[in-house]
Amino acid sequence: MTGVNQVLADTGEVVVHIDQTVARYSDLLYGTAIGVYAIAMLLLFAGYAASLDRFAKQRPARELAHVGGPVVSADDSGPGRVVPPEARSNSQRFVNMGYAVAVVGVLAQLGSIVTRGIATDRMPWGNMYEFISLTMIACMVGGIVALRAPANRKYLGFVTLAVVLMLFIGGKYLYTQAAPVVPALKSYWLMIHVSIISISSGVLLVSGIASMLFLLNNTFGIFGEQAADRLDRIAYRCVVFAFPLFGLGVICGAIWAEAAWGRFWGWDPKETVSFIAWVIYAAYLHARATAGWRDKAAVINIIGFVTLLFNLFAINLVVAGLHSYAGV
Incomplete structure (x- = not known):
């Protein structure tokens, strides 16, 4: 059973029973979080790419002004350039989708941390694998909050890239079986x-x-x-x-x-x-x-x-x- 502790009568030692089923769910959610973050990263980078000149097909400001074109956008498109409304819309749509998917990834990772704690009946940050997971979810939540303004959301792709790399390293090279500390x-x-x-x-x-x-x-x-x-x-x-x-x-x-x-x-x-x-x-x-x-x-x-x-x-x-x- 989950979280069952037994005390040995002869030694008084507390023996913690690890729920391996819940531990496997934690590992599955950890991998799911990496996959979801990767999707979010691709969407966020796609949104950034769509805002570049060669993808957005920007035209000089003077040309658009001559024909009554749209006003200069409030994004980071650069001096003397105007992004057509449809290009801005496509770029921001990808970014907003990536931002929303990143939130889903946070929920999956939070589930991984919580189930790890349930499986081990302790705070789930007692080794490097667990500590990296906790630090990375803090990084993602910090990025989501700090970059919540629509104009800043595209930068979340770079934060997500770092988180994916760190979680991959933690899961591949630093993974530790669920156990007492x-x-x-x-x-x-x-x-x-x-x-x-x-x-x-x-x-x-x-x-x-x-x-x-x-x-x-x-x-x-x-x-x-x-x-x-x-x-x-x-x-x-x-x-x-x-x-x-x-x-x-x-x-x-x-x-x-x-x-x-x-x-x-x-x-x-x-x-x-x-x-x-x-x-x-x-x-x-x-x-x-x-x-x-x-x-x-x-x-x-x-x-x-x-x-x-x-x-x-x-x-x-x-x-x-x-x-x-x-x-x-």
């Missing part, structure tokens, strides 16, 4: 500390992607002039939300460390890199508030993005430390 993780702090870190990290990944697109747009003009301000604001707002949350997660981790290991801080590799990431994002906020430093702030934000990925993979899988509970 190691004794060191049997604490209510697992629910508090890990969930806060995961949610904040997912939103910070959205910010990093937005800053990458911001710099690419500044260099190659792939989204048009109006996109720069939008992408910069998206990146900034995500960090404003996630930065204090990430700091709270680090503080909760220190409290848990004192209860588990008898000290609040020991410069363990995970602790050290988390602190470095916190400092980088603090530097980003300072740079973002400095006049003329918008491009430099975006670079700092990307450095924070890379630091988060390094902390997630290298520290957990390569560097040995007290936080090495990868389960792989």
Whole structure:
């Protein structure tokens, strides 16, 4: 039966019975979420492609003005160009479809996380496979909320691409059978500390992607002039939300460390890199508030993005430390 715990009379040890049927449903929903996200990504990229000159068949603004053509669109189509109404409609239709499909993918992934918890009778983020799943759903939800404006929805395709890649890596190379967590993780702090870190990290990944697109747009003009301000604001707002949350997660981790290991801080590799990431994002906020430093702030934000990925993979899988509970 699901979630049945037995206590052995002779040793007092609690034995957790894993419901393998529910665990298989969790794995199935995990794979379904990847597939749905992939469909959403294709639709979102199709919408972006339809907005490009060669797909939208744009004409010079002066030509349309001469014949009483449509007004310049409010999207990122570039200077001196006008997208015909039918092209704008087709582009936005694909984007809106992709956005809606991404929401369905979130529901499938949420089902995977919930059934994993039911199968194991614990919080379902006790190993790398589960932690990646939780972080990626936070990333997707953060992207869906931050990019909810119709003009920004096409950028969700890039967030979805990153999520699909991460979930594929988690499912292919880091997958762990449903099982109880190691004794060191049997604490209510697992629910508090890990969930806060995961949610904040997912939103910070959205910010990093937005800053990458911001710099690419500044260099190659792939989204048009109006996109720069939008992408910069998206990146900034995500960090404003996630930065204090990430700091709270680090503080909760220190409290848990004192209860588990008898000290609040020991410069363990995970602790050290988390602190470095916190400092980088603090530097980003300072740079973002400095006049003329918008491009430099975006670079700092990307450095924070890379630091988060390094902390997630290298520290957990390569560097040995007290936080090495990868389960792989």
